[in-house]
Amino acid sequence: MKYRTLLPALVLIFCASCFSSKDYVTDYDYNYTGSFKKYKTFAFVQSEDIDTTVIAPVLNATIGARLGSQGFREEDSKADMLVSYKIFTDSVRYRGYVQPEFDYWLNRTGMTYRNDEGEIEREQEKDETYNMVKYAENNGMLVIYVIDSRKGNTIWQGYTAANFDFDSPTFPSDITRAAYRVMNEFKILKRGE
Numbered sequence: 513m514k515y516r517t518l519l520p521a522l523v524l525i526f527c528a529s530c531f532s533s534k535d536y537v538t539d540y541d542y543n544y545t546g547s548f549k550k551y552k553t554f555a556f557v558q559s560e561d562i563d564t565t566v567i568a569p570v571l572n573a574t575i576g577a578r579l580g581s582q583g584f585r586e587e588d589s590k591a592d593m594l595v596s597y598k599i600f601t602d603s604v605r606y607r608g609y610v611q612p613e614f615d616y617w618l619n620r621t622g623m624t625y626r627n628d629e630g631e632i633e634r635e636q637e638k639d640e641t642y643n644m645v646k647y648a649e650n651n652g653m654l655v656i657y658v659i660d661s662r663k664g665n666t667i668w669q670g671y672t673a674a675n676f677d678f679d680s681p682t683f684p685s686d687i688t689r690a691a692y693r694v695m696n697e698f699k700i701l702k703r704g705e
Contacts, residue, residue, distance in 0.1 A: 546667030
């Protein structure tokens with residue numbers, strides 16, 4: 513009889529713990545001109561907007577570990593990609609784009625050719641358009657930018673709407689979880705070369 517009441521109680525506790533955890537819904541956009549298969553290294557660009565004494569170590573470790581697990585190397589000078597992030601704490605409206613799934617697009621990108629200057633470019637596919645989407649106003653947001661260091665273009669940005677409380681004792685775990693969920697959408701694996 514004791515086990516009949518214990519099992520529902522454990523299930524209830526388990527479900528309550530799952531529902532109390534924050535779930536960060538993420539989205540991303542990418543630039544069709546990014547040379548994603550050629551990038552090997554990354555470096556961080558430090559933001560001047562926010563106090564980075566707490567945020568930078570947490571986000572750099574989370575993003576760096578994710579990129580490292582995908583085969584990218586952190587390199588302070590002459591990195592292929594620069595990684596930056598911004599936390600919006602006020603209400604923000606954000607614009608994104610409707611695009612093919614990133615990993616699908618990476619696996620089928622078009623043929624390359626040489627332009628008039630002799631640089632290698634890629635032919636654009638029919639569905640490679642930037643159809644804008646305006647997202648509803650959010651009370652806060654984490655945005656992670658990946659920039660081609662040679663061209664200076666943002667080649668990928670991932671974001672999640674969230675209202676982060678910097679004074680909360682759970683802030684480091686909240687921002688870690690949000691950053692990991694965003695970077696989980698950056699689906700490029702570098703093979704050992």
